[in-house]
Amino acid sequence: MSTILRQHAEQLFAEELEALQKTDSGKRPANWKLSPQAVVTYLMGGKLSNGFEVSPKYIGQRRLMEIAVATLTTDRALLLYGLPGTAKSWVSEHLAAAISGDSTLIIQGTAGTSEESIRYGWNYAKLLAEGPSERALVETPVIRGMKDGKLVRMEELTRIGADVQDTLITILSEKSLPIPELNTEVQAVRGFNIIATANNRDKGVNDLSSALKRRFNTVILPVPDSMEEEIDIVRRRVESFEKIMELPAEKPALQEIRRIVTIFRELRNGLTLDGKTKLKSPSGTLSTAEAISVVNNGLAMAGYFGDGQLKAADLAAGIQGAVVKDPVQDQLVWREYLETVIKTREDWKDVYRACRDLS
Numbered sequence: 001m002s003t004i005l006r007q008h009a010e011q012l013f014a015e016e017l018e019a020l021q022k023t024d025s026g027k028r029p030a031n032w033k034l035s036p037q038a039v040v041t042y043l044m045g046g047k048l049s050n051g052f053e054v055s056p057k058y059i060g061q062r063r064l065m066e067i068a069v070a071t072l073t074t075d076r077a078l079l080l081y082g083l084p085g086t087a088k089s090w091v092s093e094h095l096a097a098a099i100s101g102d103s104t105l106i107i108q109g110t111a112g113t114s115e116e117s118i119r120y121g122w123n124y125a126k127l128l129a130e131g132p133s134e135r136a137l138v139e140t141p142v143i144r145g146m147k148d149g150k151l152v153r154m155e156e157l158t159r160i161g162a163d164v165q166d167t168l169i170t171i172l173s174e175k176s177l178p179i180p181e182l183n184t185e186v187q188a189v190r191g192f193n194i195i196a197t198a199n200n201r202d203k204g205v206n207d208l209s210s211a212l213k214r215r216f217n218t219v220i221l222p223v224p225d226s227m228e229e230e231i232d233i234v235r236r237r238v239e240s241f242e243k244i245m246e247l248p249a250e251k252p253a254l255q256e257i258r259r260i261v262t263i264f265r266e267l268r269n270g271l272t273l274d275g276k277t278k279l280k281s282p283s284g285t286l287s288t289a290e291a292i293s294v295v296n297n298g299l300a301m302a303g304y305f306g307d308g309q310l311k312a313a314d315l316a317a318g319i320q321g322a323v324v325k326d327p328v329q330d331q332l333v334w335r336e337y338l339e340t341v342i343k344t345r346e347d348w349k350d351v352y353r354a355c356r357d358l359s
Contacts, residue, residue, distance in 0.1 A: 005244075006244070008093070008097065008103050008104060009057075009093045009094050009096075009097035009103050010097040010101055010102060010103055013042075013055075013057075013094075013097070016042065016052075016054050016055065017033070017034075017042065017097070017098065017101070019048060019050070019052045019054070020034055020038045020041065020042055020048065020054065020098075021033065021034060021038075022050075023038075023048045023049050023050055023052070024037075024038040026038060029073050029190075029191065030149065030190035030191050031100070031148075031149035031150070031189065031190055031191025031192075032099050032100075032191060033098065033099060033100065033101045034098055034099065036069045036070065036073060038098075039069050039095070039098045039099055040062065040065050040066055040069055041054055042054060042057065042094070042098045043056070043057050043058045043065045043069075043091070043094055043095070043098070044056055044057075044058060044062050044065055045057070055236075056236075057090070057091075057094045058087060058090070058091055058094070059224070059229055059232055059233045059236075060087075060221070060222070060224065060225070060229070061222075061225075064219055064221065065091075067217075067219055068080070068091070068095065068219045069095070069099075071217040071219070072095065072099060072151065072193050072195070074217075075175070076172075076215060076216065076217045077168075077172050077193055077194040077195070077196065077215055077216045077217070078095075078193070078194070078195045078196070078216065078217055078219065079157070079196045079197070079198060079216040079217065079218045079219070080092055080195065080196070080197045080198075080219055080221055081197075081198050081199070081200065081218050081219070081220050081221070082199060082200065082220050082221040082222060082223075083199060083200065083201055083223060083285055083287060084199045084201055084285045084287050084289070085285055085287020085288050085289030085290055086199075086221040086222065086223055086287065086288070087221060087233075087288070087289075088197040088198075088199070088221055089155060089197055091221065092153050092155075092195045092197055093153070095151065095195055096150075096151040096153055096195065099151055099191075100149075100150035100151045100191070102150055102151075103153065105141035105142075105144055105145045105150055105151065105152045105153060106141060106152075106153045106154075106155060107140070107141055107142070107152070107153070107154045107155070108155050108156065109154060109155055109156035109157050109158070109159045109160040110156070110159055110160070111159060111160075111161065113159075113160045113161070113164055114164060115164050115167050116138075116140075117140060117164075118140060118142055118164065118167045118168065118171075119140065119142070119143075119167055119177060120137055120138060120139060120140055120143055120177070120179065121137075121138035121140070122136055122137065122138060123135075123136050123137075123138055132181040132182055133182070134182065137179070137182070141153075142171065142177070142194075143177060143186050145188075145192050145194075146171075146175075146176075146177060146186050146187070146188040146189065146192050147186060147189060148189065148191075148192075149188070149189035149190055149191030149192050150191060150192060151191075151192070151193055151194070151195055152192070152193075152194050152195070153194075153195050153196075153197075154194060154195070154196040154197070155196075155197050156197060156198060156199070157196040157197065157198045157208070158198040158199075158205040158206055158207065158208065159198075159205055159206070160206065161206055162206045162207070162208075162209060165206065165208060165209065165212055166209055166211070166212060168194070168212060168215070169209075169211055169212055169215065171188075171194075172194065172212075172215040172216075173215060175187065175188040175192070176188065196216065201285055223268070223287070223288065224288060227258075227261060227262070227265060227273070230261050230265065230288055230291070231254070231257055231258055231261050233288055233292075234257050234260070234261060234288060234291050234292050234295060235252075235254065235257055237292045238252060238257070238292060238295045238296060238299070239251065241292075241296050241299075242296075242299060245300075247299050247300060247303040248303040248304065248308060249299045249300075249302045249303030249306075249308045249309070249310065250302075250308055250309050250310065252295055252298070252299060252310045253310060256295070256298070256310050256311075256312075256315065257291075257295060259312075259348065259351060260291050260294055260295060260315065260319065261291055263319060263323075263337075263342075264286040264287075264288075264290070264291050264322075266279060266337075266341070267279060267281055267282055267286055267323060267333070267337060268281065268285070268286045269281075272341060277340065277341065279333075279336075279337060279341070280332075280333045280336065280337075281333070282323050282324070282325065282326070282329075282330040282333045282334065283325050283326045283329060283330055284322065284323065284325040284330070286322060286323065290322045291322075293318070293322070294315060294318035294319055294321075294322055295310075295315070295318075297315075297317075297318040298310050298314040298315040298318055299314075301314040301315075301317075302314040311350070311354075312350040312351045312353075312354040312355075313350075313354040315351075315354070316351070316354035316355045316357070316358050317358060319355065320334065320355060320358055338352065338355055338356065342355065
């Protein structure tokens with residue numbers, strides 16, 4: 001068994017990707033490992049002609065994945081946009097794994113991301129010794145993607161400064177990257193494209209310029225439509241985590257996952273599921289990704305500091321930590337929800353006691 005903490009998607013799902021390649025009879029764009037139809041099957045899951053079962057990576061609207069994949073067959077880049085925790089990075093990774101067989105060409109966007117991180121840099125020891133040369137050039141994931149005809153992932157694009165963002169304009173429109181110091185350029189091989197992600201809840205982000213927006217096709221990934229859909233996402237991701245981490249705990253009861261998802265959906269929507277009670281919403285997003293984290297943390301608590309069976313007491317700290325981001329405002333919201341909603345539910349007494357004892 002691998003000792004790698006988290007394998008890349010193309011490694012973790014290598015068997016599925018191989019099975020898809022063997023049965024894929026669709027037309028593949030240049031340098032694509034799979035046809036667009038097979039990529040969507042990989043993302044959404046399904047049974048192949050030989051009976052092989054492909055697990056779903058994205059649970060939601062199939063049409064969104066079809067639009068995303070179709071975009072990558074054109075000369076327009078793809079921007080996955082939405083609230084934090086709506087699987088933007090997850091979808092980006094799996095798109096790159098299925099299309100290019102390589103999800104590792106990544107640029108992580110931060111306020112400190114520089115032009116050199118996107119275009120190219122220099123090995124200054126060689127630069128001083130030899131002057132500008134190809135040997136002194138430090139290639140970025142963008143250059144490698146252009147040369148190899150692969151997808152490049154850019155995480156949190158809007159966290160990068162506007163002037164640095166615009167470095168992408170020439171790359172996306174001309175499909176080339178000038179290197180004036182060497183009097184040359186890198187021209188993109190067919191198959192190259194960029195998948196960027198951005199969320200709309202971060203403070204202090206940098207809006208994309210209109211010129212850059214025109215070069216992206218935006219696909220908005222929504223929060224899960226239904227309660228059952230969100231429960232299924234949490235269950236699948238938690239089971240995967242538990243298997244990799246080899247936690248000494250039993251699989252979480254569906255009831256516990258359902259209760260966490262209920263809490264998150266009610267506080268997120270500002271309304272109880274029955275529609276009878278309006279609620280104040282906390283400052284955090286309470287995303288599906290956070291629900292997964294709460295269950296994973298609860299399993300660790302149950303496995304190492306409990307009897308191995310996930311209980312409300314194992315989950316309480318994680319729930320409160322996810323809800324209470326602002327120690328004053330969110331604490332009031334959480335206390336009101338605890339007393340007016342959770343306390344009144346007959347089969348939630350254990351959740352109420354566990355959370356009350358922490359407050």
